[in-house]
Each structure stands twice: as structure tokens, then as C-alpha cells.
Amino acid sequence: xxxxxxxxxxxxxxxxxxxxxxxxxxxxxxxxxxxxxxxxxxxxxxxxxxxxxxxxxxxxxxxxxxxxxx
Numbered sequence: 001x002x003x004x005x006x007x008x009x010x011x012x013x014x015x016x017x018x019x020x021x022x023x024x025x026x027x028x029x030x031x032x033x034x035x036x037x038x039x040x041x042x043x044x045x046x047x048x049x050x051x052x053x054x055x056x057x058x059x060x061x062x063x064x065x066x067x068x069x070x
Contacts, residue, residue, distance in 0.1 A: 002033060007047040016043075020051045029054070 005016060017027035029052045031037065037049065 001053045002050045003053060005049045005051050007043045007045060007049060009045040011043050011045075012041060013037075013043075016049055016051070021054060026054075 005020065007016065013027045013030065014024040017030060018024040020026075020030070030049065033050045033052045038047075043049075
């Protein structure tokens with residue numbers, strides 16, 4: 001199962017993974033689900049990315065983040 005996500009200016013693969021899974025390093029599944037995703041450090045706004053839904057993913061909330069990331 002997947003869901004879609006539309007990028008905003010300045011998003012990276014790490015930003016997308018963090019927003020989807022609560023872990024910036026959990027990007028491998030996103031890359032595999034989007035074989036035509038451009039290889040770039042920063043994505044343009046409006047790019048639609050398919051996000052695989054993981055059974056065991058935890059989404060970070062502001063209360064679970066350290067103070068310097070809130």
C-alpha cells in the first residue's frame with residue numbers, strides 16, 4: 001500500500017522520510033517506490049512522491065522531538 005506526498009520548496013529525501021516515518025534515514029523504501037525520482041539533493045515544489053505505508057512506522061510528534069528540533 002502507498003500514499004502520495006507532494007514536495008514543498010527545499011524538501012530532500014531525508015525530509016520526506018522524516019515526515020512519513022519519523023526517521024530521516026528510512027528513505028530506502030521511498031526510493032524503491034519511485035524509480036523515476038530525480039537524483040538531486042533538493043526537490044522542486046510540486047513533485048508527487050509515492051510513500052510506501054509501513055506497518056511498524058512511528059511518526060514523530062513535537063513532544064517526542066528534542067527541544068532543538070521542535
